Amino acid sequence: MTPKLAVAKHVTYVQELDNKKDSFEYWAGEHLRLNGVYWGLTSVHLLKHPEALDSAQIIEYVMSCQHTNGAFGGHIGHDPHLLYTLSAVQILATLDALDRIDADQIATYVKSLQQPDGSFSGDEYNEIDTRFSYCAVNCLSLLNRLRQPYIDVDRAVEFIHSCKNFDGGYGSVPGAESHSGQIFCCVGALAILGRLELIETDRLGWWLAERQLKNGGLNGRPEKLEDVCYSWWVLSCLSIMDRIHWINRDSLVDFILNAQDTEGGGIADRPGDVSDVFHTLFGVAGLSLLGYPDLEPVDPRYCMPCSVIKRLGIQ
Amino acid sequence: MDFETVFSDVLPIPLDEGPNPISPIAYPAEYSQAMDYFRACARANEKSQRVLDLTAAIIELNPAHYTVWKVRQECLIALNADMRQELEYATEVGLEHHKNYQVWHHREVVVTQIGYDEAVIKKELGYIHAQFKIDSKNYHAWSYRQWLVKYFNYWSEELKEVDGLIELDCRNNSAWNHRYYYFTNRPEGFSDDDLKSEITFSLAHVRKTPNNESPWNYLRGISKKASPASGIVDSLVNDVKNLIQENEFIVHGASFLLDIVESRIAQEADESKKSVDSQYAKKLCNDLMKYDIIRLKFWTYRLSLLS
């Protein structure tokens, strides 16, 4: 029997994450702290329990991760990085607290990470990845700064397009293997930029639909294991391309529900594994896209509540 | 490392979590102490052997800390350190943490510092090969390999490597992707003769594992490189048609044919040829709707495009 979504358990699970600070996973994941807050906060919002976390406390924590150049580190005292800057902006947008930051300053920081070929690095360390293109585009869109003099949008699009592969998918850099996570970043960015015509919809749609395995779950690449987070990445792309009906909805819903910890709360990467906040968000977000009852609708481009995107006036 | 002795002249800077931390983290004492000295040295912008040693001590406890790697690189450059020896260090860490992005990127930085040196490149390719033995689909390892061979324009080992990996596991999509990368990025380009022999290679694999999507996708990709006058695509279509007739229904094969026949319809001027292809495409869709039920809606949509 597939269980129902254990809403109350998941809310408590997210609330109690902060009490597990002495575990190895917790301190080793310290550099991901701000991401973790985004995953937990968005989870409870999609579960329709926004009151579960203390907004004022979260906003203070986020602000304490900000550097003088406007960018955010993964935790207090950590170096600035685009990944955490996006999480910070997403959290503040969700909590209607964007007035706490200087949008022009953050947009200038994001611009400083754009390379001559249109790609983005995550920090001055010069790692190039389409993930960072997505972070930049998403972040500037939330800040309503997706234009000159901040970033060169055409170049950004050109770089993403150059990462398109012969199978219709996208990789981290030109020529790198197609991968559902990278495809989400590229399709999400192109959707935010209104350039979906560059996608080979039928070709990519078929490749994505092929990711569904017999047990209903989706994998990230051919011949890899199914995983709740990949299910979200594939699903959100299909949703952006308006092709969600190309996969089997009911079997994916069952797969996600079976990956829940119905006693301790939280969702794991696949049934039988230990739950974590990352897969909890992507499980809940996936269910929301699939129309599971009593969940807040999620925007597939931003992985944030639709109500927040609407409040910001984004189409 | 005895931090207090080595850094006796340094005032450690503890992590300031603010007046009312929502989440003070309980670090193990050793890590916390190392980080306190690390913060102090980073603030003083110290680049020295002892800071280099300190980064190694922290990396041993937490290899995902990106700032520590950056400081390590700055120290190496400032000290004019032996970069070949540094690669040995990266190997030591990398064999334990083969999915850690920072270690892979560190190799790129170090190799760039060394510059073109065939012995180093060969050794790096050997290291990547060893990583493929642990995980032949490691995304970081493949990205690094693609960067390395293109950056140094060093392609001589690629086909042999990919042949070996596909031989070992013909479902290794990463290896098929690299095969495409090799033919489309090396300076010699991709001739019609290359294409013909690659089609033969792929069809041999498709015969062995008809439901393996990787060679089918590869065939799709390379067949787009054919010059229209060569007749290569038409003969490929016939080969695949025969293959489908010899076997039980092959979803990937039918899907492949459907794509090719559809694009042929779009280019064909002769109405009677067009209608033959169109009838055939519809039959393929109907078969796919019957045999690939999980994606029934996709094939229904494809059929609707044909009428």
Ligand SMILES: [Zn+2]
């Ligand atoms: Zn996952």
